[in-house]
Amino acid sequence: MRRLLLLCLLLLAGLLAAPHAAAAGISILRNEALSDFPVALRFELEASSATPITDVLLLYTEGSGETLVEVRPEFDPGTTIEVSYERDTQIYFLPTGITIRYKWVLSDEAGNTVETPLQEVRYEDQRFDWQELTERNVTVRWYEGGDVFGRKLMSAVVRTLDRFKEQFGRELTQPVRITIYANVDDMRAALGPNPREWIGGEARPDLGLIIGAIDPDDDAEIGRLIPHELSHIVLHQAAETPYGGSTPYWFDEGLAVLNEEVSEPYLDQLVEEAARTGQLIPLEALASPFPADYEKALLSYGQSASIVRFIQETYNRDQFAALLEQFSTGATPNEATLAALGVTVEQLDQQWRQTLPPVTDPAPTATPALHAPADRFDVTTSGVRPPAQPGGENTPSPGNLPVIGGIPTAWFLAGLALGLGLLLTGVVLIVRAIRQ
Numbered sequence: 001m002r003r004l005l006l007l008c009l010l011l012l013a014g015l016l017a018a019p020h021a022a023a024a025g026i027s028i029l030r031n032e033a034l035s036d037f038p039v040a041l042r043f044e045l046e047a048s049s050a051t052p053i054t055d056v057l058l059l060y061t062e063g064s065g066e067t068l069v070e071v072r073p074e075f076d077p078g079t080t081i082e083v084s085y086e087r088d089t090q091i092y093f094l095p096t097g098i099t100i101r102y103k104w105v106l107s108d109e110a111g112n113t114v115e116t117p118l119q120e121v122r123y124e125d126q127r128f129d130w131q132e133l134t135e136r137n138v139t140v141r142w143y144e145g146g147d148v149f150g151r152k153l154m155s156a157v158v159r160t161l162d163r164f165k166e167q168f169g170r171e172l173t174q175p176v177r178i179t180i181y182a183n184v185d186d187m188r189a190a191l192g193p194n195p196r197e198w199i200g201g202e203a204r205p206d207l208g209l210i211i212g213a214i215d216p217d218d219d220a221e222i223g224r225l226i227p228h229e230l231s232h233i234v235l236h237q238a239a240e241t242p243y244g245g246s247t248p249y250w251f252d253e254g255l256a257v258l259n260e261e262v263s264e265p266y267l268d269q270l271v272e273e274a275a276r277t278g279q280l281i282p283l284e285a286l287a288s289p290f291p292a293d294y295e296k297a298l299l300s301y302g303q304s305a306s307i308v309r310f311i312q313e314t315y316n317r318d319q320f321a322a323l324l325e326q327f328s329t330g331a332t333p334n335e336a337t338l339a340a341l342g343v344t345v346e347q348l349d350q351q352w353r354q355t356l357p358p359v360t361d362p363a364p365t366a367t368p369a370l371h372a373p374a375d376r377f378d379v380t381t382s383g384v385r386p387p388a389q390p391g392g393e394n395t396p397s398p399g400n401l402p403v404i405g406g407i408p409t410a411w412f413l414a415g416l417a418l419g420l421g422l423l424l425t426g427v428v429l430i431v432r433a434i435r436q
Helices: 002-023 146-168 184-190 219-239 249-259 265-276 283-287 294-314 317-328 333-341 345-353 409-435
Strands: 026-036 040-062 069-071 078-088 098-108 113-115 119-123 131-135 138-142 176-181 201-204 209-213
Touching: 026 098, 026 113, 026 119, 131 146, 138 146, 146 176, 146 219, 146 249, 146 317, 176 184, 176 219, 184 209, 201 219, 209 219, 219 249, 219 317, 249 283, 249 294, 265 294, 283 294, 283 345, 294 317, 294 345, 317 333, 333 345
Parallel strands: 138 176, 176 209
Antiparallel strands: 026 040, 040 069, 040 078, 040 098, 098 113, 098 119, 131 138, 201 209
């Protein structure tokens, strides 16, 4: 009886093990993803099987995305294979700090198929010796300034989250990663292609990433950049719902400016000057990405901050919070302001303009354009603002004007034109003299 029971148990164990043995026909020997910032992200795989492996598929996705990219790398089929795939991040850009999730699917001639577990790799800037702090679902990374600088950065994070919770009763729902460089030159490699010259940082709300440049001794920039960029992330998470909600740029950027801990009175001055010259931008137009032009971008930020401040001071806290709730339902700006504040966007714009100086020095009327401007769809990098003060190193000055051979371009062209004119006059005089 015991022998019969033992035989049954052995038979049952064999039946249970059979499917696993078939699946285990392909063995994974090595499975790695290597970050080579800022050049590439490399995926490498080694595998073996009793029969030749004939098909290899790599699937990966960026951040928390659900859509997987499929790649079939070239390899030599055989019982032992080595496969690699390299994503050129100088062409197909990846922001530093992004998480890539990936897996492999392999098949052999015997019909065995193996799918590796979903793994993660973080694409990081490896040029520096980074320090980290994590609190309230936010990780801050820096490499200069020591522990003192890191605590200052995290304190700014906590204060920003506290203010947002007080305003809207919302907290972060997804992790956020903030990477702070000690200067703009170090940060350049971490930015996307063709960044604006005046960029001091950027936020990727869809990925929960912030990249910025702050000198460890610049407390004012800590109080500007961290609250501003983090505001974009928190607002994005608060408005992101299954309904596909989003906020207009004037609300997003205006709230970010007002969350800054440093005063920027020059923005108010720009708005007042635009009001006096009749050059204010319609609020409806500020719902879209701001212009790439430096001066127009500054005015767009200034108007957005002024309008959001006007809403806070004119309407009560419940109405202000209700406005965000409306945006999160997928309501258009007009629908949202009408439901939360009782006015349309145009009416809100007119109410706000009544608080500004009247038009006293209108700008010259330009000839109406026959076509839309070529830069009407130009956008600033998400969450990026011009330098905190005008006249800084990114503000155009004579020393920054284009030059040819050490001579400003305008002077060079003027001299060239004068020289050609004199040469032409000389030729005419010579021809006339010959004819006489």
